[in-house]
Amino acid sequence: MPTIGNTQLQLLEKLCNAMAVSGDEGEVRQIVLDEIKGYADQVKVDALGNVLATHAGSGENRLKVMLAAHMDEVGFMLAADEGEGIFRFETVGSIDVRQLPGKSVIVGKEHLPGVIGARPIHLVKEDELKNKIPLDNLRIDLGPGSTKVKPGDRATFATRFQRTGPSIIAKALDDRLGVAALIELVRHAPANIDLLAAFTVQEEVGLRGAKVAAYAFDPDLAIAVDSTLANDLPAWDGEENTAYNTKLGLGPAIYVADGGTLSDPRLVHHLVATAEAEAIPYQLRQPGGGGADAGAIHRQRAGIPSVSVSVPGRYAHTAASVARIEDWKNTLALLHAALSKMPPELLTSERV
Amino acid sequence: MSDILPFLKELLYAPGLSGYEAPVAKIIAEKWRPLVHKLNRSRLGSLHGLRRGTAAEPRPSLLVAAHMDAIGLMVTGITEGGFLRLTAIGSVDARVLPGQPVTVHGREGLPGIVVQPSTRLLPPEIGNNSVPLEHLLVDVGLPPRKVNKLIHIGDPISFTQPPLELTGETLAGYTVDNRASVAALTVCLEELQNRPHTWDVWVVATVQEETGWIGAYSSSYQLRPQIAIVLDTTWAKGPGANDWNTFPLGKGPTITWGPNIHPALYKAFKELAERLEIPHAVEITPLHTGTDAFATQVTAEGIPSIALGIPIRYMHTPVEVVAVKDIQRAGRLIAEFIAGLHPDFMAKVTWDY
Numbered sequence: 001m002p003t004i005g006n007t008q009l010q011l012l013e014k015l016c017n018a019m020a021v022s023g024d025e026g027e028v029r030q031i032v033l034d035e036i037k038g039y040a041d042q043v044k045v046d047a048l049g050n051v052l053a054t055h056a057g058s059g060e061n062r063l064k065v066m067l068a069a070h071m072d073e074v075g076f077m078l079a080a081d082e083g084e085g086i087f088r089f090e091t092v093g094s095i096d097v098r099q100l101p102g103k104s105v106i107v108g109k110e111h112l113p114g115v116i117g118a119r120p121i122h123l124v125k126e127d128e129l130k131n132k133i134p135l136d137n138l139r140i141d142l143g144p145g146s147t148k149v150k151p152g153d154r155a156t157f158a159t160r161f162q163r164t165g166p167s168i169i170a171k172a173l174d175d176r177l178g179v180a181a182l183i184e185l186v187r188h189a190p191a192n193i194d195l196l197a198a199f200t201v202q203e204e205v206g207l208r209g210a211k212v213a214a215y216a217f218d219p220d221l222a223i224a225v226d227s228t229l230a231n232d233l234p235a236w237d238g239e240e241n242t243a244y245n246t247k248l249g250l251g252p253a254i255y256v257a258d259g260g261t262l263s264d265p266r267l268v269h270h271l272v273a274t275a276e277a278e279a280i281p282y283q284l285r286q287p288g289g290g291g292a293d294a295g296a297i298h299r300q301r302a303g304i305p306s307v308s309v310s311v312p313g314r315y316a317h318t319a320a321s322v323a324r325i326e327d328w329k330n331t332l333a334l335l336h337a338a339l340s341k342m343p344p345e346l347l348t349s350e351r352v
Numbered sequence: 353m354s355d356i357l358p359f360l361k362e363l364l365y366a367p368g369l370s371g372y373e374a375p376v377a378k379i380i381a382e383k384w385r386p387l388v389h390k391l392n393r394s395r396l397g398s399l400h401g402l403r404r405g406t407a408a409e410p411r412p413s414l415l416v417a418a419h420m421d422a423i424g425l426m427v428t429g430i431t432e433g434g435f436l437r438l439t440a441i442g443s444v445d446a447r448v449l450p451g452q453p454v455t456v457h458g459r460e461g462l463p464g465i466v467v468q469p470s471t472r473l474l475p476p477e478i479g480n481n482s483v484p485l486e487h488l489l490v491d492v493g494l495p496p497r498k499v500n501k502l503i504h505i506g507d508p509i510s511f512t513q514p515p516l517e518l519t520g521e522t523l524a525g526y527t528v529d530n531r532a533s534v535a536a537l538t539v540c541l542e543e544l545q546n547r548p549h550t551w552d553v554w555v556v557a558t559v560q561e562e563t564g565w566i567g568a569y570s571s572s573y574q575l576r577p578q579i580a581i582v583l584d585t586t587w588a589k590g591p592g593a594n595d596w597n598t599f600p601l602g603k604g605p606t607i608t609w610g611p612n613i614h615p616a617l618y619k620a621f622k623e624l625a626e627r628l629e630i631p632h633a634v635e636i637t638p639l640h641t642g643t644d645a646f647a648t649q650v651t652a653e654g655i656p657s658i659a660l661g662i663p664i665r666y667m668h669t670p671v672e673v674v675a676v677k678d679i680q681r682a683g684r685l686i687a688e689f690i691a692g693l694h695p696d697f698m699a700k701v702t703w704d705y
Contacts, residue, residue, distance in 0.1 A: 085519050086591060098468065098482060102448025102669040104516055104524065113516040115524045115673065117666030119592030121445040122642070132482045133447055139591035141665065141673065143518025144602060158516075159453065164463050167493030169453075233469045234431045236487055243472040249495075314491065319451035320465045322493050 002184040002336055004329040009168075011035065012180045012328075013161040016170035019106060021075030021092050021154040022205045025049055028071040032179065032199045036186045040197070050209045051199040052216060055189035061344035066196040066219035066304070067185060067335070068210050068293040069178030069226065070203030073171070074317045075156035076105065078140065078149060085114075085146035086139050089155065093204030098132045099318045104158040105140060108149040113158065114142040157319040166249075166324050173323050174316035175203065178225035181311075181332045190340040203293055207260070210293035214300035221267060221305045221347060224294040225335065227323065228253050228285055228310035244286060246312035248324050251281030252331035255308040258288065260295025264305035265352050271307065274338040280330050285310065305347060309335060356535045356683075357676055359383060360523060363531035364515040367457065369441050369508045370421040370563045373397050376527075380420060380534060380557050387541040388555060394574060398567040399557040403541070405550045407695040413552035414693070415577035415655075416540065416686055417568060417644050418533035418584065419561030422526070423668055425454065425466075425509035427490075434496030435489040436464070436503065442562030446485040448669045453512040456492055458503035463512065464492035513670035520602065521676045528672035530561070532662050532679050533583040539683025540690070547691040551578075561644055568644030572651040578698050579617065579656050580648035581689070583682060585674070586635055586661030597636070599663040602675030604631030605682040606661035612640045612649055614656035616701040621658060621689060630685050635661055656698065660685070 011031075020028035032051050036043060040053035051071070056062075074093030081087055091097070101118035116138050121129075140155055161170040170176075182197055189195040196217040200209035214222060232244040246253040254271045255263050275282040285308075298306035311331045313323040368376030377399050385391050388401035399420070405411050423442030430436055436456065440446075450468035455461050467490070468483050478487070490509065492499060515525035537555055544553070554575045558567030561584075572580055587593050588601040599606050607621045625632040637659075640646045645659040662682050665673040694700075 096450075096468075098447065099451045101445075102452060102666070102671055104513060104671055113518060113524070115516070115518070115666065115671035117591060117671055117673070118445060118448050118669050120587055120667035120669075121443050122667065123587065123593055123595070123597075124445065129445065129447070130481055130484075132480065137592060141518070141524075141591065143522040143524075143673070144520035144675075146519035148519075157451075162463055164492065165494040165498065169463060169465060169493060231470050231473070232433070233467070233473055233489065234433055234435060235473045236469070236475055241473060243470070315451070315465065315467055318467075320453055322465065322491055 002188040002332055004325060004332060008180060008184065012176060015176040015180055016161045016172050019111060019154065019156050020071050020073055021156055022072040022202045024154045025071040025201045028179065032183060035183045039187045046212065046216060048209050048212055049201045050213045052213060053186055053197040055186060055195040057191045057193050059192045062192065062194050063221065063342060063344060063346065064194045064196055064219045065339060066198060066214060066217045066222040067182055068198040068200050068213065068222060068224045068297060069182040070175045070200045070293055071179055072201055072204050073156060074204050075154055078151045078153045078155065080151055084144045085142040089140050095317050097135050100138055101133050103319050105155045106158045107140060107142060107155040108153040110148060112142055112148060114140045116140055159320045166326060168323050168325060169320050171319060173313050173321040174227040177227045177311040177323060177328055181225055181335065184332055185335060188336060193339055193342055200293055207293055207296035211296040211300060214297040214304055218301060219304060222294065222297045224292040224308040226292040226308055226310045227313040227316060229290060229316045230312045230314045245288065246283055246285050248312050248314065249327065250283040251327060252334045253283050253285040253310045253312050255285045256287050258291045260291035261298050261306060263307040266347060266349065267305060267307035270346060271309065271334065271338050274341055275334050278337045280334045282334060356539050356679055359538060360531060360535040361515045363534055364525040364527055367455065367510040368420055368422055369424040369510055370560045372508050373421050373559045376420050377557065383538055384541060387545065394571055396567055396570050397559045398571045400571065400575065401555040403544060403553040405552045406548050407550035411552050412695060412698065413554060413577045414579040414581065415554045415556055415572055415575055416537060416581040417556040417558050418537050419530045419567060419644055420534055420557040421559050421562055423562050427503060427505055427507045427509065429505060430499055430503065434494060434499035435491055438485055438488055438490060440485060443668055445668065446488060447482045449488055452670060454490060454509050455512050456490065456503055456507055456509050458507045460502060462492045462502060464490045467491050511670040518673065522673050523676060524671045524673045526670040528664050528674045529585040529667055532585055532664065532674045536583055536662060536679045536683040539680055540687040543684060543687035544690060547687065549690045549693065550695045551693050553690055558644055565644050565647035568647035569651055572648040572655055576652060577655060580645060581686060582643050582645035582648060582657065582659045584643040584659060584661060585664045585667060587667055588663035588665045590665040599633045599635065601663050601665060602677055604633060605678055605685060606633045606635035608635045608637050608641050608659040608661065610637035612637060612645055613658050617656055617658035624689055625685055628688060630681050
C-alpha cells in the first residue's frame with residue numbers, strides 16, 4: 001500500500017521547488033523519470049514531452065486505466081529586454097495580475113533570482129491605489145548587468161516549499177501533489193489492471209499534453225489527478241460561503257462536473273463506493289467551473305469515460321498555495337484502493 | 353573596506369517592525385559594541401552608541417542616525433475558520449500583499465500567506481480592481497483551535513521574503529529601507545576605527561520612524577547633539593519610478609537640499625563629496641525629507657540637520673533593491689565628514705547663505 005511519509009514529502013518538496021512552466025517541463029520530467037525508473041514496463045517521452053509509463057497487470061480481462069497528472073505550472077516568459085537586467089514579461093497560464101507585485105521570482109535554467117517590484121507607495125496617487133497594477137507596468141528585475149537570461153526564458157515564483165502543522169505551503173502544489181501521487185501509484189501499481197500513467201505537459205495552457213497522451217494510450221477509462229482550488233474562505237459580509245469548490249481537510253475531491261467534463265457516473269460511483277467501503281474521507285467537488293486533464297481526455301478517440309480526483313488546495317496559480325498533508329494521503333489511498341478494487345465489468349453497464 | 357554584505361543580509365533576515373525592534377536591535381548591538389565606547393538602548397528602544405572625540409571638554413557632539421524599524425502588518429481579528437484580519441504598520445500598498453509570505457509573531461513565530469479571497473467572496477464593487485487591506489486575510493495553515501491559542505489580536509506580522517543577491521552587486525529584500533542605512537552607519541563606524549575625530553559621535557539606530565519619527569524626536573532630545581546627520585533610503589530610478597525625485601541605482605548617495613536641511617551642512621557635504629570624488633546626487637526636497645531629519649531639526653531648541661539618501665527601488669515592498677556600492681559610499685562620506693570636522697565648525701557658521 002502506498003502512503004505518504006517523509007520520503008514522499010521530500011519528493012514533493014523537490015517537485016514543488018523545481019521550475020516547469022508550461023512548455024518547459026524538463027526539470028520535473030527528469031525527476032519523474034528518475035523516480036519511476038525500474039517500476040514501469042515501458043517509459044517513453046512523447047512528441048510534446050509527456051512522460052508515458054505503462055505497467056501491465058497480470059489478471060484476466062484487465063482494464064486499461066489511464067491516470068494523468070500534469071507536470072507543468074503557471075509562470076512567466078520574458079518578453080523583451082529593456083536593458084540593465086530589466087525585462088518585460090508575459091504570463092503563461094491563468095494568473096491574476098494582482099498576485100504579482102512585490103514578489104520574488106526565479107528565472108531561466110539557472111534559477112537566477114529576480115523581483116517584480118512596484119512603484120513606491122509614496123509616489124502613488126491616492127485614487128490610483130484602488131486600481132490594480134496592470135501587467136504593462138510590471139517588470140522582472142534581475143539587477144543591472146545581467147546577461148545570463150534572454151527573452152523567451154521562463155520564470156516562476158521563487159517560493160520555497162515548507163511545512164507548518166498539518167499543512168504544506170508551496171508554489172505549484174497544482175499539480176505536483178498529483179505528480180507525486182501518480183509516481184507512488186506507478187511504484188505500487190495494482191496487478192488487476194494495466195496502469196497507463198501520463199505525466200502531462202501544457203495542462204495550464206489548454207490540456208494539450210493530455211490530449212495526445214490519451215490518444216496514444218487508447219485507454220478504457222481515465223482518471224485525472226489534480227489539485228483543485230478550494231475557495232473555502234469566509235465571505236466578506238459574514239454570510240455563508242456558498243461559492244466554495246472543496247474544503248480543506250475533508251479528503252479527496254471527486255468531480256461530478258466541472259467546466260470541461262461531465263464525469264462518467266460509473267466512475268464517480270466506484271470512487272464513492274470505494275471511499276465508503278474503506279472509510280476514506282472524501283468530498284464531492286461542487287459542480288462548476290474550472291477543469292483538469294479529463295477535459296481533453298474524455299473527448300479523445302471515440303470517447304473515454306473519465307473522472308477527476310483532486311487534492312483540495314488553496315490559492316493555486318499564486319506565489320504560495322496551501323494544502324493539507326492528510327488530504328493528499330487520503331487522495332493517494334482512495335486512488336490506490338479504487339484501482340485495486342476495479343472490477344473488469346465496471347463499464348459493461350450502460351452509462352446512465 | 354570591509355564586506356558589508358553578510359551583515360546586511362543578517363539585518364534583512366531579522367524582524368523588527370515599528371514598535372517591535374528588539375530582534376534587529378540585538379543584532380546591531382552585537383555588531384556595534386566593539387566599534388563604540390559606550391552602547392545602550394533608549395527608553396523607547398533606540399540604540400545609542402558613543403564614540404568619544406579627541407577635542408577638549410566640553411566637546412561638541414553630533415548625531416548620526418538611521419532608523420532600524422520596518423513596515424509590516426498587524427492582526428486585527430481572527431475569523432471563524434482561523435483566518436487573520438489585518439491592518440498595516442507604517443505605509444503599505446495593499447496591492448503588493450496577495451500571495452506574500454509572512455511570519456506571524458504570535459506565541460511562536462508562525463509562517464503564513466497573505467491571501468486574496470476570490471471575487472465571489474468579496475463585495476461586488478471590487479470586481480477586478482485591487483483588493484483593499486480590510487478584505488485581505490492571512491492563512492497560517494493551522495486549524496482554528498490552534499490559531500486562537502497561538503495568535504492574539506495585536507500580534508505583529510513581518511514579511512518573510514529572504515534577501516536575494518541580484519546581478520551587479522545589488523541586493524533585494526524586505527527592510528532594505530532602512531537596514532541599508534544601518535549597514536552604512538556600520539561602514540562609517542568601521543572607518544572611524546582608524547580615523548581620529550574631534551567631535552563625540554552618537555551613532556543611533558532609531559525606532560518607530562515609519563510611524564512618525566518617534567525615535568528621532570526622543571533620541572535627539574536626550575542626546576542633544578549640535579548636528580544631526582540622518583541616513584535613510586530614497587527612491588531609485590527603475591520600473592514605475594523615473595521622475596525628477598528619483599535617483600540612479602548604484603550611482604551614489606543623495607545629499608538633500610530644502611527647508612529641512614541646514615545650509616552649512618549641505619555645503620559641507622556637497623563640497624566634501626566633490627573633493628573626494630564620491631559619486632552622489634543632489635536630492636531636492638521642497639517640503640520635508642520624510643526622514644528622521646524632519647524630527648531632529650525641530651527637537652528642543654532646534655538641531656542643524658541634514659539627510660542623506662541611499663537610492664533603492666520598489667520602496668516599501670518586500671523586494672526593495674539596493675546597490676551595495678551605494679551603502680559603502682554613504683558610510684564613507686559620513687565618516688570623512690566626521691573625521692574632517694573642526695571643533696568650532698558650528699560656532700563659525702554664519703547666516704550668509
